[in-house]
Amino acid sequence: QKEVEQDPGPLSVPEGAIVSLNCTYSNSAFQYFMWYRQYSRKGPELLMYTYSSGNKEDGRFTAQVDKSSKYISLFIRDSQPSDSATYLCAMNRDDKIIFGKGTRLHILP
């Protein structure tokens, strides 16, 4: 079983919809949970991070961590075409960050 599992998509949703992106993980030692966004032909950029369980909100984005289920989510409200990108979940282990393979998201105008 891979440490971090993420559905590669692609996921296509109409503009204005709520988007839900998810990852599962197997290592209960993970403490920091991150979401990176990667536009085409660019490097990943940190979008949000959460320490331990719970929710964190930043504008239209909400990150959610459920450590009991080993499941993390990123919600995007009022999605915009500019949100079209690949979203990578990530978690830390031994001073290194382990990345999911990324989910490609297309927001349709």
Place this chain on the structure above:
Amino acid sequence: DAGITQSPRYKITETGRQVTLMCHQTWSHSYMFWYRQDLGHGLRLIYYSAAADITDKGEVPDGYVVSRSKTENFPLTLESATRSQTSVYFCASSGVRQLDYGYTFGSGTRLTVV
């Protein structure tokens, strides 16, 4: 300009040639990383460095060499390029405080080995 820069952006090389990818950061971050990104595999760590003159292997180090004589530079060398090393290579850096959650990535080098 402040930030992390990679060069070249695109490179085509022949099998068996040595090629060096450059990475330069201006934040004086202690940690630097090299990843490769391939369809179906995501980001895989090649090598990382905790400080100047300290480097360590990641998940896929075979065929690669790194050095870090200065804090701001972390070049990656493919000693004898193979087709399987065709990939997009990303350099990243992090300060000690952000190490658990916050890497800053460069824009990548797209390498094709023919």
